[in-house]
Amino acid sequence: MADEKQRKTLDQRHRMSDLERLRHSCAHVMATAIARLWPDAQFAAGPPVEGGYYYDVELAHRISPDDFPVIEDEMKKVVKENQTFERAVVSREEAIEMAQKGRLAALGERDTPSTFKIDLLKDIPEDEEILLYKNGDFWDLCAGPHVGRTGNCKAFKLMSVASAFYKGDASNPQLQRIYGTCFKNKTLLQEHLERLEEAKKRDHRKLGREMGLFHFDEMVGQGLPLWKPKGGIIRRELQEFISGELDKQGYHQVFTPHIGKLDLYRTSGHFPFYEESQYPPFAEREALRKLGDEGCTCGELMNALRTGEVEGFLLKPMNCPHHIRIFDSDHHSYRDLPVRLAEFGTVYRWEQSGELGGLTRTRSFTQDDAHLFCTPEQLGDEIQGCLGLVKTVFGVLGMTEYTVRLSLRDPESDKYVGDPANWDKAEEALREAVRTLGVDYTEEPGEAAFYGPKIDFVVKDVIGREWQLGTVQVDYNLPERFDLSYVGADNRPHRPVMIHRAPFGSLERFCGLLIEHFEGKFPVWLAPEQVRVLPISEKHNQYAEGTVAALAEAGVRVKSDLGGDKIGAKIRLARMDRVPYMLVIGAREEESQNVSVRHRDRDDLGTMTLNDFVGQVCEEIRNRSL
RNA sequence: GCUCAUGUAGCUCAGAGGUAGAGCGCGUCCUUGGUAAGGACGAGGUCGCGGGUUCAAUUCCCGCCAUGAGCUCCA
Numbered sequence: 001m002a003d004e005k006q007r008k009t010l011d012q013r014h015r016m017s018d019l020e021r022l023r024h025s026c027a028h029v030m031a032t033a034i035a036r037l038w039p040d041a042q043f044a045a046g047p048p049v050e051g052g053y054y055y056d057v058e059l060a061h062r063i064s065p066d067d068f069p070v071i072e073d074e075m076k077k078v079v080k081e082n083q084t085f086e087r088a089v090v091s092r093e094e095a096i097e098m099a100q101k102g103r104l105a106a107l108g109e110r111d112t113p114s115t116f117k118i119d120l121l122k123d124i125p126e127d128e129e130i131l132l133y134k135n136g137d138f139w140d141l142c143a144g145p146h147v148g149r150t151g152n153c154k155a156f157k158l159m160s161v162a163s164a165f166y167k168g169d170a171s172n173p174q175l176q177r178i179y180g181t182c183f184k185n186k187t188l189l190q191e192h193l194e195r196l197e198e199a200k201k202r203d204h205r206k207l208g209r210e211m212g213l214f215h216f217d218e219m220v221g222q223g224l225p226l227w228k229p230k231g232g233i234i235r236r237e238l239q240e241f242i243s244g245e246l247d248k249q250g251y252h253q254v255f256t257p258h259i260g261k262l263d264l265y266r267t268s269g270h271f272p273f274y275e276e277s278q279y280p281p282f283a284e285r286e287a288l289r290k291l292g293d294e295g296c297t298c299g300e301l302m303n304a305l306r307t308g309e310v311e312g313f314l315l316k317p318m319n320c321p322h323h324i325r326i327f328d329s330d331h332h333s334y335r336d337l338p339v340r341l342a343e344f345g346t347v348y349r350w351e352q353s354g355e356l357g358g359l360t361r362t363r364s365f366t367q368d369d370a371h372l373f374c375t376p377e378q379l380g381d382e383i384q385g386c387l388g389l390v391k392t393v394f395g396v397l398g399m400t401e402y403t404v405r406l407s408l409r410d411p412e413s414d415k416y417v418g419d420p421a422n423w424d425k426a427e428e429a430l431r432e433a434v435r436t437l438g439v440d441y442t443e444e445p446g447e448a449a450f451y452g453p454k455i456d457f458v459v460k461d462v463i464g465r466e467w468q469l470g471t472v473q474v475d476y477n478l479p480e481r482f483d484l485s486y487v488g489a490d491n492r493p494h495r496p497v498m499i500h501r502a503p504f505g506s507l508e509r510f511c512g513l514l515i516e517h518f519e520g521k522f523p524v525w526l527a528p529e530q531v532r533v534l535p536i537s538e539k540h541n542q543y544a545e546g547t548v549a550a551l552a553e554a555g556v557r558v559k560s561d562l563g564g565d566k567i568g569a570k571i572r573l574a575r576m577d578r579v580p581y582m583l584v585i586g587a588r589e590e591e592s593q594n595v596s597v598r599h600r601d602r603d604d605l606g607t608m609t610l611n612d613f614v615g616q617v618c619e620e621i622r623n624r625s626l
Numbered sequence: 627g628c629u630c631a632u633g634u635a636g637c638u639c640a641g642a643g644g645u646a647g648a649g650c651g652c653g654u655c656c657u658u659g660g661u662a663a664g665g666a667c668g669a670g671g672u673c674g675c676g677g678g679u680u681c682a683a684u685u686c687c688c689g690c691c692a693u694g695a696g697c698u699c700c701a
Contacts, residue, residue, distance in 0.1 A: 054696095062630075162696030163629035170698045174629055177696065205694095209637080218674085218692055274701060276627095318701060352627050352699060353692095361700085449701065468700090500701095537658040564657070565664085572662035586660055598661065 016048065016145060019184070023048040025085060025146040026153040026182035027055045032138040033074035034059075034178075035107050043105035043140070044116040044166055044175055050464060051192075052181030056164055058116070063176050068158040071178075075156065082151035083135040087144060095121055095130045095141065107137045116166065117141045155189040156182040199462040204515035205358040211520055211528075211578065213511075214359065223356040223363035225508055230528035233557065234514075235507055237526050239344055241396070241624065242368050242503065245389060251342040251370055256322035258346060259313045262305060267481055268321045271314060272306050277350050279363075281305050281312040319345035320475075320500060323371040324482050332486040337496065338374035338382055344507070345369045359512030360467055366507045372499040373484070376425070379497050383433040383455075383472060386501040390457055390470035391437060393503040398626045399517055402469070404439050405456045406430060410446035417451055418476040426474040426497075427453045433472075451477035457505075462516045469505040469513065474498075521600065524580045524617065525624045531617065532579045533560040533595075534570040536586035543590045547583060547610060554614045556621070575600050581617060 016024065027046035030053075034041050038059055046055030057063075063071075095104075096118065102110030104117040120141060124130060133142040135150050147153070159179040166172035183189040200206070208214045213231030220226060227235055246253065262281055265271035271278070283291075283301060287310045291301055304310035316322065323341045332339065346366045355361050374382050394402060408427050409416045416423065430453055434441050441455075448454060454473035458466050475498040478484075485493040504510035514522075524530050531551055535544040541562050551558040561570045567584060574582045584596040588607075595613055597605040608616075 064630080160695065161630075164697045165628080168698075170628070174697075176629085179696085216693090222692075268701090270701060277700070320701090349700080354627060354629095354697085355699065357694080451701080463695090473701095534661090536660055539658070564659095566657095566659050567661055568659090569663050570661090575662065582661085584661065588660085596661080604661070 020048040021145055022147050022152060022184065023053040023182045024144075025150070026156050026180060027053040028085070028133065028135060028138065028140060028142070028146065029075050029078050029150050029153050029156070030071065030158070030178065030180055031055050031057075031105060031140065032078050032107070032135060032150075033071050035105070035138060036074055037071065039107065039110065040112070041105075042112075042115055045120070049179075052159060052179060054177050054179045056116075056166070056175040056177050058173070058175050063161050063178060065158075065161065072156075072158055075153075078136070079150050079153050079156075081136060082149050084149050085144075085146035086134050087146075088132045088134065089129050090132055092121070092124075092130055095132065098132075098139065099141070103139055104132075105138075105140045114141075153182055155184065155186040156180055157189060157193070196463075202462045202516045202519045203358075204360075204461075204512040207515050207520040208359070208512075213515070213528075221363070222353060223351060223361070225359060225362055225364070231511070233528045234511060234522065234526050238504070238507065238511070239368070242344075242393070245392065245503075246342050246370070249340070249385060249389060251340040254323065254326055254341050254343050256316075256319060256326070256343060256345065258316055258348070260316055260322060262312045262314055263308065264321045264325070265314050265317075266308065268324075268478060269481060270317060270321075274317065275306075277352075278317050279315045279348050279350050281314045283310050283312040287311065315348040316345075317349050318347055319343055319367065319369045320371055320478060320498075321482075323369075324478060324484065324498075327371075327373050328482060328484055332373075332496075334375055334486055334488050334494070337486060338372050338378050340370060340372045342368075342370035359508040359515075360461060360465075362506075362508050365509065367502045368504045368507060369500070369502050372501070373479075373486075373496040374499070375486070375488075375494070376497055379426070379474065379499070380429045380432060382499055383429055383474070384436055386472045386499060387433050387437050387455065389501075390472065390503045391439075393470070394457065396624055397514065397517070398523075399459065399514075401459065401517075403458045403466075404434060404437070404441035405447070405458055405468075406434055406441050406443045407447035407449075407454045407456060408443060408445045409448045409453060413446065415450055416448065418480070422476045423453065426476065430455055430472070430474060449473060449475075451475045459513050459517075461513060467509055467513060469510055470503045471501065471505055473500040475500060520578045521580075522578070523624065523626050525621045527578070527580050528557065529559055529577065529579045530556050530621070531558040531581045531583060532574045532577075533558065533583045533585060534567060534574065535560070535562065536567050536584065538562065538564070540585050540587070540590055544585045547585060547595060550610055551614060551617075554618055556614070556617055571598065581613075583613070 024047065031043055031046060034057060038061055040060065042058040044056040046053065098104055099114040099118045099121060102112050102114050104114035106114060131143050133140050133144055133146055157180060159181055161176055161178045163174045164177040165174055181192065183192060211230060212228050213234065215226045215228055217226055243253065262271055283305060291310065305312045326341055327339055344366050346364060348364050351361055351363055356363065372382050409423055434455055452474040454471055456468045457470035459469050460466055479495050479498050484496050486496055488494040533544045533547050535541050544560050544562065548558050548560050561573065571582060578600060580600055582598040584598060589595055593609065594607045595610050596607050597613055599605055
């Protein structure tokens with residue numbers, strides 16, 4: 001697996017774009033500057049990444065953003081010196097000798113060897129040649145390629161410093177990772193920095209607070225979102241939208257408790273296998289009392305829960321076991337299949353504290369979950385149905401910026417359960433379905449769940465992080481573990497295949513990305529407040545209230561601003577609240593029984609009768625127009 | 627979970643070893659104004675929580691909690 005990844009990066013290096021080549025070269029310029037400032041620096045890897053580059057360094061001095069100007073000044077000198085990037089092919093022995101003398105990723109020989117470079121050398125396959133690059137006195141182990149001269153790195157900036165485990169392994173030491181970016185010229189760099197600033201304004205955490213959509217409360221707990229009334233409206237609208245689609249596609253909605261007996265999860269295999277990422281189980285009161293009387297320790301209690309000696313309950317980390325028990329509560333003939341059970345199911349997972357963030361990663365979240373039980377023959381059609389649903393959902397919301405990932409098993413690994421022949425069938429069924437979908441997709445070997453392959457829809461957030469939203473997963477494992485069966489045409493029992501699917505994935509995460517996608521400017525059907533009525537003076541408050549009543553009667557979410565502000569201020573406020581429609585009401589409107597319509601983005605839409613406006617807005621809501 | 631940073635009014639932030647300030651928001655009053663900010667006055671803070679150093683801590687030190695970035699993880 002590590003080799004696989006290593007190989008991939010190597011491949012990518014040889015296929016670098018011009019910009020990546022420039023950024024990769026800038027990483028060397030930065031390393032040169034750091035080596036001048038701190039000669040004891042030990043460098044690991046320094047590749048280009050989306051938006052820039054980084055270089056990992058081990059250094060006694062803790063680099064902070066305060067050091068950036070100093071490093072950048074030194075980098076400017078290196079750029080000004082306009083050193084040539086020279087490529088050298090050396091023997092393995094020569095490379096190792098240089099590394100032993102501390103000569104790699106350094107400006108001269110040192111007392112200490114270039115430890116990380118020695119280790120990286122070991123990872124280069126025997127049949128591959130060893131490449132070094134040098135600029136000035138700075139030699140580095142590097143497959144390249146690079147730009148011609150350091151003078152090409154004209155427009156760069158150091159962005160941030162963080163830490164990263166060496167080779168991405170949490171058991172390895174942590175290095176300081178310094179991020180920078182580089183562009184062909186200063187204008188492009190400036191534009192990039194402005195884009196980043198703009199993007200931050202769309203951050204769902206910022207907008208969520210400003211717009212009063214959700215709240216995280218220290219007293220409630222980390223990663224446990226509270227949906228406020230306005231966010232609640234968005235969530236409810238999304239659920240109603242999905243429910244409508246489910247009805248069309250022959251799903252049955254079910255409701256299940258938020259907890260289940262540990263035995264349920266022992267059978268599914270999730271306990272104690274995923275114990276570390278679950279809220280701890282709780283024992284029955286009687287059992288606790290008895291163990292307490294016996295002077296049992298917490299450790300002993302946990303062990304007893306693990307072995308099943310003491311029965312306990314778990315907050316549900318997923319909905320599948322409950323749905324499986326619903327399926328299994330009836331006898332099924334092949335004529336009944338597929339059975340499609342759906343639920344907006346809230347699940348609880350003990351995510352690592354450092355992983356939590358806004359709505360995108362939480363400890364309680366609600367999946368728009370469903371489990372389909374079908375015959376092996378039905379699998380292909382059912383997958384296509386699921387993918388179609390995901391595509392429909394994304395389409396209605398205008399989310400076109402997604403990538404599709406087909407996650408397959410790693411044929412080398414033994415972590416996967418089930419019959420390889422079934423895996424082949426499932427992978428082929430998914431591949432076939434995603435092709436039919438007509439979108440670009442990437443195949444990712446080794447990314448499958450342990451119980452089956454899957455297709456994920458992935459969307460980026462404002463700072464470029466990728467998040468999995470919609471997912472369709474094939475599962476041969478759980479039907480086996482729960483010994484599910486249906487009666488076939490041959491009157492004999494057969495094992496159904498299960499599909500797990502969720503178009504949104506998690507409502508929390510989806511809403512987070514949706515907020516960023518719309519910049520808080522939701523389409524009318526989703527907007528918490530759809531229309532605001534703005535009387536020009538208090539003389540028209542009564543007519544305004546009548547207008548509000550008429551809209552509310554028609555099912556429109558409407559409010560009025562009856563305060564003493566001037567109309568300009570009221571408009572400003574409504575726009576900042578991102579209300580789609582504003583109705584300006586004054587003497588002229590009251591006289592003619594009309595309303596003046598203004599849109600948050602399209603400005604003045606002219607005057608029309610209240611009835612016409614109600615008709616238009618209701619139509620827009622009904623169609624879920626964008 | 628790890629590394630680093632941050633935590634001051636509802637929000638955005640300034641500040642200094644001697645118990646606090648701005649803008650916005652909020653409240654009251656004046657203004658009744660035609661398409662992105664009318665005016666006056668006022669209320670609001672145990673300076674995240676708990677220890678320590680000090681005559682004195684919101685400020686310095688330690689621990690915890692929370693948030694952010696990155697890494698690791700994600701059934």
